[in-house]
Amino acid sequence: MVWRTFARALRHGPATLKPEAIDEDATQALADRLAAAAQARLGRSLSIRQVDAGSCNGCELEIQMLNSVVYDLERFGLRFVASPRHADVLMVTGPVTRNMHEALVRTWNATPDPKWVVAVGDCASDGGVFKGSYAISGGIDSAVPVDLTIRGCPPTPAQLLDGLRSLLEANARS
Amino acid sequence: MTGTAASALIRSAPAEPCVPWPRHLLLQDEWQRLAVALTGESTLALTMLWAGTTHVHALFHDQAGQTFLPASVAVADGKYPALSPSRPSAAWFERMIFDLWGHVATGARDERAWLDHGKWASHGPMAARPLPISGPSEPFEFLPSHGEDLHQIPVGPVHAGIIEPGHFRFTAQGETVVRLEIRLGYLHKGTLSLMRGKSARAAARFAARLSGDSTVAHSAAFARAAEAASGAQAPPRAEMLRAVMGELERIANHVGDIGAIANDAAFAFLLARLGWHRESLLRANAAAFGHRMLMDCVIPGGVSADLAPGGTEAIFHALALLEREMPSLIRIYDDYASLADRVVGTGTVSQSLVRRFAAGGFVGRAAGRDADLRRVPGYPPFDRYDVNVPVLPQGDVDARVRIRIAEIQESTALIRQMLTELPDGPLSVPLPMVSGEGFGWAEGFRGDIWHWLRLEGGSIAAVFMRDPSWLQWPLLEAAIKGNIVADFPLCNKSFNCSYSGVDL
Numbered sequence: 001m002v003w004r005t006f007a008r009a010l011r012h013g014p015a016t017l018k019p020e021a022i023d024e025d026a027t028q029a030l031a032d033r034l035a036a037a038a039q040a041r042l043g044r045s046l047s048i049r050q051v052d053a054g055s056c057n058g059c060e061l062e063i064q065m066l067n068s069v070v071y072d073l074e075r076f077g078l079r080f081v082a083s084p085r086h087a088d089v090l091m092v093t094g095p096v097t098r099n100m101h102e103a104l105v106r107t108w109n110a111t112p113d114p115k116w117v118v119a120v121g122d123c124a125s126d127g128g129v130f131k132g133s134y135a136i137s138g139g140i141d142s143a144v145p146v147d148l149t150i151r152g153c154p155p156t157p158a159q160l161l162d163g164l165r166s167l168l169e170a171n172a173r174s
Numbered sequence: 175m176t177g178t179a180a181s182a183l184i185r186s187a188p189a190e191p192c193v194p195w196p197r198h199l200l201l202q203d204e205w206q207r208l209a210v211a212l213t214g215e216s217t218l219a220l221t222m223l224w225a226g227t228t229h230v231h232a233l234f235h236d237q238a239g240q241t242f243l244p245a246s247v248a249v250a251d252g253k254y255p256a257l258s259p260s261r262p263s264a265a266w267f268e269r270m271i272f273d274l275w276g277h278v279a280t281g282a283r284d285e286r287a288w289l290d291h292g293k294w295a296s297h298g299p300m301a302a303r304p305l306p307i308s309g310p311s312e313p314f315e316f317l318p319s320h321g322e323d324l325h326q327i328p329v330g331p332v333h334a335g336i337i338e339p340g341h342f343r344f345t346a347q348g349e350t351v352v353r354l355e356i357r358l359g360y361l362h363k364g365t366l367s368l369m370r371g372k373s374a375r376a377a378a379r380f381a382a383r384l385s386g387d388s389t390v391a392h393s394a395a396f397a398r399a400a401e402a403a404s405g406a407q408a409p410p411r412a413e414m415l416r417a418v419m420g421e422l423e424r425i426a427n428h429v430g431d432i433g434a435i436a437n438d439a440a441f442a443f444l445l446a447r448l449g450w451h452r453e454s455l456l457r458a459n460a461a462a463f464g465h466r467m468l469m470d471c472v473i474p475g476g477v478s479a480d481l482a483p484g485g486t487e488a489i490f491h492a493l494a495l496l497e498r499e500m501p502s503l504i505r506i507y508d509d510y511a512s513l514a515d516r517v518v519g520t521g522t523v524s525q526s527l528v529r530r531f532a533a534g535g536f537v538g539r540a541a542g543r544d545a546d547l548r549r550v551p552g553y554p555p556f557d558r559y560d561v562n563v564p565v566l567p568q569g570d571v572d573a574r575v576r577i578r579i580a581e582i583q584e585s586t587a588l589i590r591q592m593l594t595e596l597p598d599g600p601l602s603v604p605l606p607m608v609s610g611e612g613f614g615w616a617e618g619f620r621g622d623i624w625h626w627l628r629l630e631g632g633s634i635a636a637v638f639m640r641d642p643s644w645l646q647w648p649l650l651e652a653a654i655k656g657n658i659v660a661d662f663p664l665c666n667k668s669f670n671c672s673y674s675g676v677d678l
Contacts, residue, residue, distance in 0.1 A: 005447070005502060015450045050336045054361055056674045058386025058467060063336050064430070065456065068449035082334035098293035099360045100339060103331050129379050134299045135364035154386065156466060157453075 016072040020158075022165045030148065030170030044172050045077035046164070048118075049087035049111065053104045053143070054094030054136060059121040059154040063091065066157040078164055084110040089167070091118045095127040095136040096143045108144040116147040116167065120160065125149050180211035180218050181236050184245045193402040193612040194551075197231070197244040205247035205255050209281075212260035218243075219532035222624055223257065223267035224638035225275045227302040230254045231638075233613070233624065235532060240550055244613070244626075249277045256282035263531045263645050270678070273359075274300040274366070287314065289359040289677065300367055319345040319353045327659065331360045338673035342662070349658040354651045361677035369637050374400035374474040374605055374627075377634050381625065382470050384639050385675035390416070390423040391618030392625070392639065392675075393472035398553065399625040400474035402612025404605045404632070411599045412476035413554045418592050419459075419468045419477075421585040422489065424619040426455045428578040429496065431670050435575055436507065438663040439516035447503055451496045458492035461485055476602025486593050493586050504579060517572040521653040521665030524569060533645045535621020536577040537669055541569030547617040559588060569653075571668040581619075607632030618642065620672065641675030 009015075050063055067073060067080055081087050084107045096104060108117070119140040122128040126139040140146050150163040178186075183204060189196035200208060212218060217238040224231050234243040247254050256279035257264040268279040269288030276298030279285075290297065292311025296304035316326075324345050331339035341357040365384060369377040374396075381396030382389045394416050401408060408416070433448030456466040462485030463471050471479045507513060528541040538545055546563040548556040564580035566573040611628040621642030628636045650669045654662055 005443075005506075015446075051332055052338050052361075054363055055338070056383040056386040056389075057338050057672065058383070058389065058469065060336055060338065061387055061430070061467065064434075065449070065453055067336065068453060069446045070450055070453045080336065084332075094361070095363060097361055097363055099289075099291045099362055100331065101293065103339065103360070107332050129383060130363045130365070130368065133364035133368055134294055134296070135362050153469060154467065 015069050016075075017070055019076070019165075022162055022169065026163075027166040027169045027173075030166050031173040032170075044168055046088045046116075046168060046171070047079055047081045047086055048089045048091050048164070049081055049084045049107070050091045050093070051084075051104055051107050052093050053100045053124075053140065054097035054130075055121065055123060056094075059093035059124075062154045062157055063093070063120065063160065066160045068157075071157050071161055073161075073164075076161075076165055076168060078168070084108075085112065087111050087115070089116045089118055089164075090144070091120055092140045092144070093120045093124055095123040095130040095133075096138060096140060097136050099135070101137055101143050104140075104143045117144050118163065118167070119146045119149045120155060122151055122153045125151055128153070178207070178211060180208050180215040181234070181239070181243060183208050183211055184234065184243050187245070190246075191611065192244060193405075193610065195242050195244055195613065197246055197611070200245055200247050202247060202250050202255065205245075208245070209255050209257050209260055212257065216529075220257065220261040220263055221532065221622070222626075222638070222640040222644065223264050223271070224626070224640070225249075225271045225277055226636045227275065227300070230271060230277055231626070232257065233626070242551065242613075252276060253278045253280050255280055258283040263648065266644060266648065266676075272298075274298065274678075276301040276305065287311070289362045291359055299364065314357065316343045316355050316357075317353065321347065321352065323347055324352060340673050344659060344662070346659055349660070351654050351657055351659055351662070354654045354662075356647055356651055358647070358673060359677055361674045363674075363678070365678050366637055366639075369634050371633055373607075373633055374404070374629065377637070378473050379470060381639060382472075384678070385641055385643075385672040386467065386469070387427055387672065388423065388618040388620060388623065388641070388675065389467055389469045390419045390472055391616040391623050392641075393470070394420060395614045395616040395618075395623045395625040396627075396639065397472055397474040397476075397614065398616070399612050399614030399627045400605060400629070402614060403610040403627055403629045404608050404612075405610065406475060406603055406605050408476045409600045409603060410555070410597045412601055414592055414596050415477045415481065415601075416472050417555050418489075418589055418596075419463065419471055420616060420618070421589045421592075422455065422459060423468060424585050425493075425496070425582050425589075426452055426459070427619040427670075428582050429455065431667065432507075432575055432578055435517070435571065435664060435667045436513060438667050439513050441510065441513050444503060444507065447499065451492075451499070454492045454495060458488040461488035473602065475605050476600070478602070480601055481593075481596070489589065489593065493589065496582075497586060500579075500582070507575070514572070516661070516664060517575060517668075518570060520571045520661050521650075521657060521668060522568070522570045523649045523653040525567065527649060527652055528569065531645045531649055533621070533649055534617075534642050535619070535646070536574050536581070537646045537649060538621065539563065539565050540573035540577045542567045545622070547615050547622045551615070553615065555592065559591065561588070571664055574668040605632070620646070620670070639678070641672050643671035643673075643676050647671045647676065
């Protein structure tokens with residue numbers, strides 16, 4: 001029954017990882033790039049809308065793990081939302097397929113300003129292994145402007161968290 | 175209809191060399207007779223249908239004879255007789271073949287576009303001579319529904335969760351779904367065309383990225399096809415490590431999905447605990463093989479990563495933690511009436527439909543279809559292990575969850591046994607640069623994965639990769655019928671078909 005599990009959780013402490021130090025250089029670089037107005041509007045909280053623009057679903061699986069109890073995003077003020085209308089950040093995976101190009105652009109248009117685009121994965125950066133295919137238009141920047149790229153195939157949840165916290169910190173400093 | 179049985183028609187045709195089953199070359203009129211004769215031979219299941227620039231190929235599973243029969247027909251004037259009138263599962267394949275190669279299936283049940291959304295620079299990008307786009311494409315027409323008070327709900331391609339894109343067109347009467355039509359193709363990346371002309375080793379990166387959640391199983395099926403075509407044999411240690419990685423992938427996916435199914439019934443506790451275990455299993459993967467999802471660890475000729483020192487202990491530790499908590503999690507799943515109310519009797523797919531589509535994996539096994547490639551046709555090292563395959567008759571969301579729970583237990587036992595008996599020796603062999611043709615297969619967490627390829631001088635002349643989802647997606651359309659719209663996420667997650675896997 002559930003109470004037994006609760007008792008165990010009390011004894012062993014939380015399953016959530018302790019946050020580690022974030023990459024100082026990347027954070028400062030981002031801070032320099034972000035506009036001063038953003039801080040006033042967003043504070044230290046970001047709502048994220050994930051869009052798969054052509055991924056193999058490997059990146060989605062790691063983003064799902066980022067959303068698990070182990071990483072507990074909400075303690076950093078980060079949360080995934082169901083609609084681009086509620087989002088500050090679009091987290092976009094995959095090379096942009098020609099068949100998803102329009103949907104991605106429309107999702108970006110539906111996201112209110114100010115907004116940021118985080119390109120996740122090697123494919124999102126420049127098309128990755130799918131570069132040169134008749135069916136893709138390229139990396140995420142072939143469809144919408146990109147503010148931050150988190151590379152990896154797929155990037156680990158720790159790398160994703162690092163990138164997002166940099167975005168938060170940069171946002172707070174700018 | 176009296177006449178020659180479909181399987182006999184195939185067998186009597188001349189064959190071209192292909193490992194392990196020769197591929198029979200039928201004339202157009204023979205293929206036409208085959209299409210008709212299939213109606214009378216329900217044990218001859220269509221496993222996959224694909225094409226090259228000049229031929230259309232089919233792989234049949236002769237379930238009566240427990241063997242597999244490949245057959246081909248040369249395309250004449252850009253046409254070949256359709257199989258979809260007697261094998262409805264052929265319909266999506268025929269649409270895909272037209273969109274990629276431009277071959278027309280005459281008499282097809284459905285001639286609408288599939289992968290081609292009118293966004294590419296040409297029609298038939300895989301054809302010998304692709305046709306330039308002549309004008310704006312026709313708008314896609316969804317299948318009609320007739321009745322009073324019907325309304326449509328369009329969903330996607332961008333969904334609310336962290337999942338892949340696809341379009342679901344519901345027609346509902348009040349809350350009840352009358353028809354669901356699934357439209358995919360948004361993730362089409364031109365994978366097959368990128369693989370052509372590359373060596374098997376170079377092309378393996380695409381097989382590993384057809385569907386990221388099944389990267390090990392697809393890589394293994396591709397590797398076996400390349401080994402069959404070039405007459406190579408992966409070393410025993412590599413075969414065993416592939417199997418261990420494959421079972422780890424199965425457990426990690428089942429664990430994650432069971433939690434996600436419970437979460438779709440607003441029961442977040444199981445998602446939290448099983449999510450924690452999935453993370454723990456992925457970390458064990460990274461400790462043992464250097465990659466959380468084991469991407470590119472399986473390559474043609476063997477494996478690229480050996481078990482790191484301490485890897486076995488890391489895997490055993492993660493499995494022990496999962497095994498210790500699973501009984502109490504299953505008890506919670508069993509005990510909560512509100513959860514049972516959502517999953518029992520929801521999204522039922524009938525046994526006859528599962529048989530007609532020859533659907534594999536937990537979708538098939540939860541509806542009485544006892545099929546598993548680890549047993550038939552089998553592949554090393556599973557020929558040495560007695561794999562228990564759970565089967566249930568109900569065909570609902572609950573049955574699919576219970577099959578997956580049972581498979582976690584079976585895979586845990588298999589991994590323990592295999593890692594204990596891991597043979598020493600080399601990790602891979604080089605593939606000779608020869609010409610040849612072969613099939614490869616693997617039982618992924620979703621079910622039966624099939625790859626076929628032809629090598630010319632060591633590079634890929636033609637290839638096809640069939641994810642199990644090809645035969646499962648259409649059943650999801652049937653499973654939701656008569657259910658309420660709000661139960662769709664549950665049904666969808668309990669199938670968890672791959673979008674990228676079928677979009678190619």
